[in-house]
Each structure stands twice: as structure tokens, then as C-alpha cells.
Amino acid sequence: MKKSYNGSCMCGAVQFSFSDKPRFVKDCVCDACRRAHGSTAVCWVGVATAQFSIDKGESHISWYASSTESERGFCSSCGTRFLFRSSKWPDEMHMSLACITTPHDLVSSGVGFTDEFPKWTAMAIK
Ligand SMILES: [Zn+2]
Numbered sequence: 811m812k813k814s815y816n817g818s819c820m821c822g823a824v825q826f827s828f829s830d831k832p833r834f835v836k837d838c839v840c841d842a843c844r845r846a847h848g849s850t851a852v853c854w855v856g857v858a859t860a861q862f863s864i865d866k867g868e869s870h871i872s873w874y875a876s877s878t879e880s881e882r883g884f885c886s887s888c889g890t891r892f893l894f895r896s897s898k899w900p901d902e903m904h905m906s907l908a909c910i911t912t913p914h915d916l917v918s919s920g921v922g923f924t925d926e927f928p929k930w931t932a933m934a935i936k
């Protein structure tokens with residue numbers, strides 16, 4: 811049986827899921843993710859759009875165009891930012907690993923955009 815992963819925003823208005831293995835799990839420390847999420851790093855899970863579904867609360871999702879090719883989705887009720895889609899990867903949905911609520915064993919394979927890692931954090935890239 812294929813594994814299924816469920817997730818939600820902080821308030822639970824939006825519920826999403828994906829099945830089977832993700833295409834990638836990777837931390838990002840780019841400047842855009844940092845400002846969009848108000849966070850030092852974001853761990854992203856990328857799946858094929860065919861694997862992904864919004865199970866509840868689609869009308870609560872607002873999309874912000876963070877660049878000419880990319881949009882970042884957030885819950886209009888609680889503000890949790892947890893989705894990313896881009897014309898660069900038209901058949902993929904990326905979601906924040908932190909919002910996956912199912913117990914899982916997903917682990918990041920590495921860190922992207924390390925050249926944009928902020929000097930002010932005490933966190934380190936291992
Ligand atoms: Zn919410």
C-alpha cells in the first residue's frame with residue numbers, strides 16, 4: 811500500500827495530503843524563503859501535482875506572487891505559509907515539511923542556497 815501523508819496549516823482550516831514518495835526533501839535558506847516565512851530556513855517537500863490534493867479549505871488558500879514565475883500559498887485565516895508552486899516546475903507542488911502532521915520519516919537530503927545563509931543565526935549547516 812502506498813504511504814499517505816497529511817498536513818494542515820496552524821488553524822486546521824486547510825488540510826492537504828500526498829501519497830507515495832516525495833520527489834525531494836530539502837532545506838532552503840534563500841532570502842526569499844526567509845522573508846516569506848519569517849524564518850531562518852524552510853524545509854520543503856516536493857511532490858508531483860498528481861500525488862497532491864487539497865482535502866479541505868481550498869477557499870482559505872491565498873496565493874502571493876513572490877516572483878514572476880513563483881507563487882507562495884498561505885492560509886487566509888491563520889497566515890501559515892506552507893505551499894509553493896512555480897512555472898519552473900509546472901507539474902510539482904512544494905509544501906513545508908513543518909506542516910505535515912502525519913508521523914513520518916522524511917529527512918532533508920541537504921541545504922539549498924547556502925550562499926544566502928544569514929550570518930546572524932546561531933544555527934549551523936551540518
Ligand atoms: Zn489556517
Ligand SMILES: [Zn+2]
Nearest residue numbers: 838839840843
Ligand atoms: Zn528558498
